[in-house]
Each structure stands twice: as structure tokens, then as C-alpha cells.
Amino acid sequence: MQRLLTIVLVTLVASPLAAAPKLGAIASAHPLATEAGFEILAAGGNACDAAVAVSAALAVVEPVSSGIGGGAFYLIQLKGGKALFVDARERAPQSASRDMYLGEDGKPVREKSLNGPLAAGIPGEPAGLVQVGKRCGRLGLARNLSPAIRLATEGFEPDEFHLQMVGMRQKALAAAPAAAAVFLDQGQPPKAGFRLVQKDLAATLQRLARQGQPGFYSGDTARLLVEGVNAAGGAWTLSDLADYRAVERTPLRGRYHEVEVLTAPPPSSGGVALLTALNILEGYALNLRDPVTRKHLIVEAMRRAYRDRAEYLGDPDYVAMPLAMLGSKDYAAGLRAGIRTDQATSSASLPGAPSGPEGTDTTHFSVVDAAGNIVSATLSVNIPFGSGFMPPGSGVLLNDEMDDFSAKSGSPNAYKLIGSHANAIAPGKRPLSSMTPTILRRGDAVAVLGTPGGSRIISMVLLGTLSFAQGSDDPAEWVTTGRYHHQFSPDVVEYEPQGLGADDIAGLEKLGHTLQQVNRRYGNMQAIAWQPRTGQMQAASDPRRKGSAQVR
Structure with a gap:
């Protein structure tokens, strides 16, 4: 797989390989x-305790990407092998309707599903924090939330990326006086050195810490949320919050050659699409193919996996999905039969719904403790700063995950993903997501990985998985590999700067692919490699952003 230039590798945040650590890796x-x-x-x-603490801290220090006003997926594998998946995805309020974002002309009005309180689903992350702590943590919620409460109370200096995103979302933040008071400086994007203090958020986190789930979904916090949303044009009820529950689901399992794959089930589309693509590619000896043919085959597998994502997947509590078929090797063999090694497939020649967009501002973290418990978690508010709306007095910046539903069958969302009736809006329903927290095992080696990136999440995790499957035990290689992407519709191979070499570009175009370079490097993969037999761990944080990967 093509690597980024050496200068990029120098900036990688990674831990050295450590003998059995006392605490673990994050x-x-x-x-x-x-x-x-x-x-x-x-x-x-x-x-599990660390996952609660990291999630809550990210809600404070990285509000551009996640928060307690958003949602999360937690993939957990406990010492001894037991695996569970906590679905803390947002839900549509009971006032939601199939055509709520359509204008008089019957076309989606994007502004409604992206900005303001009408764009927000009922938050799931607080319930997820409670569930993860109860299910497998040792410490109480109050202890696990204490670092986040301290950060919100005392404040911190946001990094350059945060300040840039405030500038990009200034209009949406300014439209909500409570959000403007927190994130803007006298109505303008703040400069370097600005200290972000969030005392209302600290108070909300304290109520959650003291009372557990009722501390967010009822009482003072629920009242502030509902009153604020409804006064600004939304339509929430106290019952919408009181009825919310994080759901424990069974993770998906698969195998690619010698690699065991544990990944996210619906309402994540990522795990299904990842397994479909891997099953298709298992029929090829990719390591024996020339670089162009190898990338061509990976693109064709992506194309078909994303096609199925659009056609079949949705909230498992509302939609019957043929998951056994989509995950089967026989089904993949049928998809593989339609792939030519000497010519690109036209997406228009494949049956099914086109695929639509999703928000890119999500975050991921990976944790392995010294005992061997693992958490791979992906959290989101959708686009930067979610809806930009904050109910007064709550400190909670709400998501705009309602845009991840299919507002109209065949119409793309913010990430150009298209959906069908399976992902249509309905009261209480959870929107489809591409978030793909994943745990891999190859013999004595374990990989824990995931990334933000909207619709590109699945393709990034696929490329990281293939790197591990080829024998790489260095997470620095997984997070730095050059990235390219195809999501069925639009029929374009997108690639980041330096993601494909000149020979790759020429060769793929000769095969009939349409290529388009995106304007910036994308993704923010956070990964850990662990050798259970020796206890050695190594962690890596994507150099495209300024994360932190450590082993202690």
C-alpha cells in the first residue's frame, strides 16, 4: 500500500514498543x-472506565467532533474473549416524520437537517457512558467523569484546528446565543490563546455523575434541553429523553484469511460493508497483484459494499435486513464474479439505490488495559459542532444526526451518501451510521482501530485492516497509509493528496476509473497493536491531526 511521504512519518504521534505496560495503551x-x-x-x-473518561473528556476538549449532545458506538472485548457492542446512537424524536425536511417542491432543504434544533436527534452518548460503566467498569461514574468536569470548569486552550472549525461554523454558532457565548469571542471566532471554559457543561456533567442516567434524561437537564429546543423551533418532549436507552447488541464477526474480525453491527453500516468488502477480496491473492490491479480490485470491492449499504441497511429495531446473506462468503463470490480485472465497473450498471452523504466530524479512540480488556469507540455529532445549537443553561451542543437519515429516497446527504426506505426517517428510529470501531486478531497479534471521516470511515478501516492482514504489526503503518475511496455513488475514486502515486493514477484511469483528488488529507485514525502472549503494546495517532497515543 502506498505510504505518505517521509516528512509525514516524522510527525507521527506514536508510542515505542513497550514491554508489558503497568497501565495499558490509549x-x-x-x-x-x-x-x-x-x-x-x-x-x-x-x-471500560477509561473509555468513559476519554469520551467525556473529548466532549469537553473536542466539541467540534463529539459530545454528550451526540452519540457513540462502543465495541468492547473483555479479558477472556467476551465481546459486546453498546449502541448509543441518537434517536429521532417522536415528532419526526418521513418528509420533515422536504420543501414545497418536494426536494430536501439541507439547512433544516444540518443547523438548529430541528436537526438534532435525541442524544445517546450520556446513556452510553452509563451503560459502559455499569456493564464492565470498576469505578463509579462520578470518578470516571471527574477529569472531564475539571476540564470544563477550569477550561483549556483550544488547538488550531478547533479555531479553524469555529470560523467555518461561525454562522450556525452565532445563531444560538448560548453557543455563541461559549465558543465565540464577542461574536467573532477566537484567536490563539483563547481559554474555553464551559461551566454549564460542567454542571450538566455533575448531574450525570451524581444521578446516573436520570441526571441527564430527566430532571433539570431534561427540562433545560426540551425548553431550549422547543423555544427555538424544535419539537422535543420530556418523554423523548426519558424513553432513551443505550442498546447492547451482538458484534459482527468475520474472517479474512488468517484475520479474525470483530466489528460494529447495525445501525452501523460500517461493519457489514467492511465484511462484504473483505469477503470479496478474499478471493484474490492481493499480495501477488501489481499495485494498480490491487487498488482496482479494492475499489471494486468498495463499490459493491457501499451499494449494499444504501440498498439494505438501517436501524435493526425498525428494518429487517438480510445480514446473513450480506456476510456470507457465497454472496461475496457472486459479487466477485462481476468484477473484471481489466476494466472498471460502471456503478450505473449495478442494481440498487445510490449511496448518500454523512457528517465527517466524528472522533475515535482505542484503549487496551494491562489486563487485556479492549475498547474501540467511535463518537460523533455529525458535521463540525453538530447543529451549532445549545439549549440555554445546559452547556450541551446538540448533534445534527437527523441528516444521516435518508430525507428522500435517492437524495444524497451531507456526505453525498444516498439512502433508501431502509434508512427513512421515523419517530424513535436511529439513523444509519458509517462509524466502524473494529478489533482484529491474527495469530498472537491484536489490532484495535477506527477513525472519523463520514462515508470514508469504512474505506479507511478497510485499508487499515488490509495492512494488518498483510503482516504489519506496526500501527504507525495503519494510520499513515495513503487513502482512497469509492462509495458507489458518485462513481468517482476519491483520493487524498499523496494517497495515490502517479503510476496508480495513470493505471486506474486506463482501466476506466474516474479519479478526483480531495483538497486535504482526511481521517484521524487512532490505533493500538497488542501482543497478548508477551503483553507488548504499541499505539499510534494519525499524523493528519494532533492526537496522542501512549503506552504506560
């Missing part, structure tokens, strides 16, 4: 969140 998108996780491990917590 890779997250922000140094303060990684530090919060280690504080909890040092206090006697395990990977």
Missing part, C-alpha cells in the same frame, strides 16, 4: 483526553 484525538484515560487507569480503573 490512542485518542486529543492529548487531554488521553491523559484523562490514564488518570482513570492509574486510579484502578480498567479499559
Whole structure:
């Protein structure tokens, strides 16, 4: 797989290979969140406790990408092998309707599903924090949330990326006085040196810490959320919040050659699409193919996996999905039969719905504790700063995950993904997501990985998985590999700067692919490699952003 230039590798945040660590390994998108996780491990917590602490800290220090006003998926494998998946994805309020974002002309009005309170689903992350802590943590919620409460109370200096994103979302933040008071400086994007203090958020986190789930989904916090949303044009009820539950689901399992794959089930589309693509590619000896043919075959597998994503997948509590078929080797063999090694397939020649967009501002972290408990977690508010709306007095910046539904069958979302009736809006339903937290095993080697990136999440995790499957035990290789992507519709191979070499580009175009370079490197993979037999760990944080990966 093509690597990024050497200058990029120099900037990689990675831990050295360590003999059995005393605490474990954490890779997250922000140094303060990684530090919060280690504080909890040092206090006697395990990977589940650390996951709660890292999640809550990211809600404070990386509000551009996640928060307690958003949702999360937690893929957990406990010492001894037991695996579980906590679905804390947002739900549509009971007032939601199939055509709520369509204009008089019957076309989607994007502004409605992206900005303001009408764009927000009922938050799931707080319930996820409670569930993860109860299910497998050692410490109480109050201890696990204490680093985040301290960060919100005392404040911190946001990094350059945060400040840039405030500028990009200034209009949406300014439209909500409570959000503007927190994130803007006298109505303008703040400059370097600005200290972000979030006392209302600290108070909300304290209520959650003291009371557990009722501390967010009822009482003062629920009242502030509902009153604020409804006063600004939304339509939530106290019952929408009181009825919310994080759901424990069975993770998906698959195998690619010698690699065991544990990944996210629906309402994540990522795990299904990842397994479909791997099953297709298992029929090829990729290591024996020339670089262009290898990439061509990977693109064709992506094309077919994303086609099925659009056609079949949705909330498992609302939609019957042919998951056994989609995950089978025989089905993949049928898809593989339609792939030519000497010519690109036209997406228009394949049956099914086109695929639509999803928000890119998501975050991921990976944790392995010294005992061998593992958490791979992906969290999101959708686009940067979610809806931009904050109910007064709550400190909670709400998501705009309602845009991840299919507002109209065949119409693309913010990430150009297209959906069908399976992902249509309905009261109480969870929107489809591409978030793909994943755990891999190859003999005595374990890989824990995931990334933000909207619709590109699945293709990034696929490329990281293939790197591990080829024998790479260095997470620095998984997070730095050059990235390219195809999602069935539009029928274009997107690639990041330096993601494909000149020979790759020429060769793929000769095969009939249309290529388009995106304007920036994308993704923010956080990964850990672990050798259970020796206890050795190594962690890596994507150099495309400024995360923190450490082994202690």
C-alpha cells in the first residue's frame, strides 16, 4: 500500500514498543483526553472506565467532533474473549416524520437537517457512558467523569484546528446565543490563546455523575434541553429523553484469511460493508497483484459494499435486513464474479439505490488495559459542532444526526451518501451510521482501530485492516497509509493528496476509473497493536491531526 511521504512519518504521534505496560495503551484525538484515560487507569480503573473518561473528556476538549449532545458506538472485548457492542446512537424524536425536511417542491432543504434544533436527534452518548460503566467498569461514574468536569470548569486552550472549525461554523454558532457565548469571542471566532471554559457543561456533567442516567434524561437537564429546543423551533418532549436507552447488541464477526474480525453491527453500516468488502477480496491473492490491479480490485470491492449499504441497511429495531446473506462468503463470490480485472465497473450498471452523504466530524479512540480488556469507540455529532445549537443553561451542543437519515429516497446527504426506505426517517428510529470501531486478531497479534471521516470511515478501516492482514504489526503503518475511496455513488475514486502515486493514477484511469483528488488529507485514525502472549503494546495517532497515543 502506498505510504505518505517521509516528512509525514516524522510527525507521527506514536508510542515505542513497550514491554508489558503497568497501565495499558490509549490512542485518542486529543492529548487531554488521553491523559484523562490514564488518570482513570492509574486510579484502578480498567479499559471500560477509561473509555468513559476519554469520551467525556473529548466532549469537553473536542466539541467540534463529539459530545454528550451526540452519540457513540462502543465495541468492547473483555479479558477472556467476551465481546459486546453498546449502541448509543441518537434517536429521532417522536415528532419526526418521513418528509420533515422536504420543501414545497418536494426536494430536501439541507439547512433544516444540518443547523438548529430541528436537526438534532435525541442524544445517546450520556446513556452510553452509563451503560459502559455499569456493564464492565470498576469505578463509579462520578470518578470516571471527574477529569472531564475539571476540564470544563477550569477550561483549556483550544488547538488550531478547533479555531479553524469555529470560523467555518461561525454562522450556525452565532445563531444560538448560548453557543455563541461559549465558543465565540464577542461574536467573532477566537484567536490563539483563547481559554474555553464551559461551566454549564460542567454542571450538566455533575448531574450525570451524581444521578446516573436520570441526571441527564430527566430532571433539570431534561427540562433545560426540551425548553431550549422547543423555544427555538424544535419539537422535543420530556418523554423523548426519558424513553432513551443505550442498546447492547451482538458484534459482527468475520474472517479474512488468517484475520479474525470483530466489528460494529447495525445501525452501523460500517461493519457489514467492511465484511462484504473483505469477503470479496478474499478471493484474490492481493499480495501477488501489481499495485494498480490491487487498488482496482479494492475499489471494486468498495463499490459493491457501499451499494449494499444504501440498498439494505438501517436501524435493526425498525428494518429487517438480510445480514446473513450480506456476510456470507457465497454472496461475496457472486459479487466477485462481476468484477473484471481489466476494466472498471460502471456503478450505473449495478442494481440498487445510490449511496448518500454523512457528517465527517466524528472522533475515535482505542484503549487496551494491562489486563487485556479492549475498547474501540467511535463518537460523533455529525458535521463540525453538530447543529451549532445549545439549549440555554445546559452547556450541551446538540448533534445534527437527523441528516444521516435518508430525507428522500435517492437524495444524497451531507456526505453525498444516498439512502433508501431502509434508512427513512421515523419517530424513535436511529439513523444509519458509517462509524466502524473494529478489533482484529491474527495469530498472537491484536489490532484495535477506527477513525472519523463520514462515508470514508469504512474505506479507511478497510485499508487499515488490509495492512494488518498483510503482516504489519506496526500501527504507525495503519494510520499513515495513503487513502482512497469509492462509495458507489458518485462513481468517482476519491483520493487524498499523496494517497495515490502517479503510476496508480495513470493505471486506474486506463482501466476506466474516474479519479478526483480531495483538497486535504482526511481521517484521524487512532490505533493500538497488542501482543497478548508477551503483553507488548504499541499505539499510534494519525499524523493528519494532533492526537496522542501512549503506552504506560
